[in-house]
Amino acid sequence: MEEVKNAEKSNKPKAEKPGAFQQSIISEQIKRRPINKYRLLRKSLITALLAILFGVIASITIWLLEPVLSRWVSKPGETQTRDEVHFIDTGDEVTPQEVLSDYMDQEAFLGTDPVDDASLAEIPLTDEQIQALFSRMILDQRDYRLLYQSMALYAMEMSKSVVTITAITADTDWSGMMVQQSNQASGLIVASGTLDIYIIADFTPLEGADSFKIRFSNNYTTEGTLRAVDAATGLAMFSVKISHLSADLAADPHVASLGSTFATIGTPVVALGSPMGSAGSIGYGMISASRSTVEYADTADTMLQTDIYGAQNAGGFLFNFTGQVIGVIAPDQDKSDVDGLIWAYGISELKSRIASMANGEPTIYLGIIGTYVTSDANSELGVPFGAYVLRTDMDSPAMLAGIRTGDVIVRLGDTQITNYSDYITALQTYDVGDKITAVVMRKSQQEYVELEYIMTARSSGIIYE
Secondary structure, eight states, X not given: OHHHHHHHHHHSOOOOOTTHHHHHHHTOOXXXXXXXXXXXXXXXXXXXXXXXXXXXXXXXXXXXXXXXXXXXXXXXTTSSSOOOXXXXXXXXXXXXXXXXXXXSOTXXXXXXXXXXXXXXXXXXXXXXXXXXXXXXXXXXXXHHHHHHHHHHHHHHHHGGGEEEEEEEEEEEOTTSOEEEEEEEEEEEEEEEOSSEEEEEEESGGGTTOSEEEEEOTTSOXXXXXXXXXXXXXXXEEEEEEGGXXXXXXXXXXXOOEEOOSOOOTTOEEEEEEETTSSTTEEEEEEEEEEEEEOOSTTOOEEEEEEEEEOOTTOEEEEEETTSOEEEEEOSOOTTSSSTTEEEEEESGGGHHHHHHHHTTOOOEEOOEEEEEOOHHHHHHHOOXXXXXXXXXXXXXXXXXXXXXXXXXXXXXXXXXXXXXXXXXXXXXXXXXXXXXXXXXXXXXXXXXXXXXXXXXXXXXXXXXX
């Protein structure tokens, strides 16, 4: 039996040591195929050439098919039909004599026979006659009440052209809940077209909003679209589809009549919009000062100061008493020697920018705030005649090019510049993207030296699709 057991043990296969097979595999070396640098370079070049070829073909294809694709993608009436924008521009403001002719009975002090209305309008009034008229007027409390009733009715009629724009922004509060924040500004209906009506407003309190609501004088409210923002003036252009208006507004949107900045000191005005800081507020007064000023880049404007006290965040528009808008109220009140007085940018210089924004046409922007060189400055201080640079806007083409305060622009391109008006006129001959060469005189060690800068013209408006 023991022999059998021994025989069985001897017939069993011997057990291999653990890991012997694995060790033989791990110790095996794998030889990598050598890299053919020439073939790799050739494949890389072929791939790059194919990518360039594909890009060129794709660009040409998109360029050729773009008109067709635009017709397929665009909605009917949006891109194919250009809106015909219409403004009401009444030109120069009427004179004080014409105003008195409308409201006063001239024959009472002229001593003439009664005449018809046509002849009455042709009778001129001298300063002595105007003074005589006012000296004979005796007013009591009834006249005072009737006067303000008449002014209230007039303000109500003019307010039909003024709207309230509410800017709505979605946000989250401290608990993480979604809330809506809103700011308001007064707007003015400045034009109408076949598709839309157009509204201007100060963009400062409306910036960063997600959507806009437009409330008209009859309390009808609808959505508004931001069309453009003028970087120089801070004015925004909004539009409202005529198809979204109520029937009465669509028939008569109450487009404002744009007058003239040439308002005589003492001209009565009414401030509408939000002169007291709240929508729908009113202020009565007169033009107390009118002086040329420059408050934004690449243009000159006239500032109209009133004797109306308003809020620090005042907004809205100045109307004269013949139905014309003559100014856009500026919100910050620190430009006046008397705190709190409402002043406005004259409407005459703003008309071209308003028209450009409504028509989707960019205006040229270099970012130079300038003024005129007076004869005294030229003769006594040696400042050369030209466009004197008061300052440049931050990150504007002028600042990036190197133009700085105190420079005097004497040439723009091929045009000689002898005053600030020459600079404004010459700038309008360029297009967005043009390289504009400016020759300036800069004071260095008690004398002026000539320097040359090249600026790239930008658009002062941001057009939104």
